[in-house]
Amino acid sequence: LEAMAEILKANNVQVRSADIGDISKRDVIEAGVVKAREPLVGAILAFGVKVLPDADAEAQAQGVKIFRDPINYNLIDNYLNWVKEKKERKNEEEFNALIKPGKAMVLPNCIFRRANPLVVGIEVQAGRIKQKVSLIRAEDGSDLGEIQQVQEEGKAIGEAKAGAQVAISMEKPIAGRHIFERDVLYVKVPENDAKALLSAHLEDLNAQEQELLREYVTMMRKRIPFWAGSL
Numbered sequence: 297l298e299a300m301a302e303i304l305k306a307n308n309v310q311v312r313s314a315d316i317g318d319i320s321k322r323d324v325i326e327a328g329v330v331k332a333r334e335p336l337v338g339a340i341l342a343f344g345v346k347v348l349p350d351a352d353a354e355a356q357a358q359g360v361k362i363f364r365d366p367i368n369y370n371l372i373d374n375y376l377n378w379v380k381e382k383k384e385r386k387n388e389e390e391f392n393a394l395i396k397p398g399k400a401m402v403l404p405n406c407i408f409r410r411a412n413p414l415v416v417g418i419e420v421q422a423g424r425i426k427q428k429v430s431l432i433r434a435e436d437g438s439d440l441g442e443i444q445q446v447q448e449e450g451k452a453i454g455e456a457k458a459g460a461q462v463a464i465s466m467e468k469p470i471a472g473r474h475i476f477e478r479d480v481l482y483v484k485v486p487e488n489d490a491k492a493l494l495s496a497h498l499e500d501l502n503a504q505e506q507e508l509l510r511e512y513v514t515m516m517r518k519r520i521p522f523w524a525g526s527l
Contacts, residue, residue: 398423398483426455441468
């Protein structure tokens with residue numbers, strides 16, 4: 297028990313309780329309390345002991361993970377690998393939920409419909425452009441509203457990346473009043489998303505997207521000082 301506790305401590309794993317004896321329902325309930333606050337810590341490592349039937353049932357009901365292995369090093373490695381996978385999955389889910397930076401230019405002679413909805417051709421200069429994100433006009437920062445659809449060669453696509461020439465449709469803007477040929481457009485990244493990208497997910501962006509994010513933040517700070525914190 298002491299050896300396991302030391303190994304866990306060396307791997308920066310907090311131990312709420314370390315004891316001998318079979319795993320009881322009370323042990324699972326205690327782990328469940330921890331899980332509600334810290335999901336990756338709310339688990340039980342059972343070495344050389346039984347899990348009592350009511351404890352096993354409680355663990356399934358609460359979703360408390362119980363690790364069992366006849367070799368203590370394998371037991372700890374299994375737990376640490378589980379934590380790593382959960383963290384990576386959580387990080388991926390958080391990143392996927394964030395609005396990523398994107399920059400595009402309205403192509404000349406490619407205003408196909410002036411309004412209701414506006415349909416224009418654009419070239420993605422950096423980052424990514426996708427439906428349901430809002431665009432702002434670089435020149436004055438005006439909000440152009442959401443992209444309804446992105447099309448490539450007449451077919452709807454999920455997103456367009458740097459170098460792609462696609463058509464987008466938008467409900468709000470009117471060509472010649474809100475948007476013009478050769479306008480530079482940015483994806484409207486919310487401040488909280490920009491903060492999260494800068495602080496926790498910068499390495500998840502490629503080099504071009506990182507540079508674009510900094511460019512966007514710099515542009516926003518010309519209008520709103522200290523927007524999105526420090527670079």
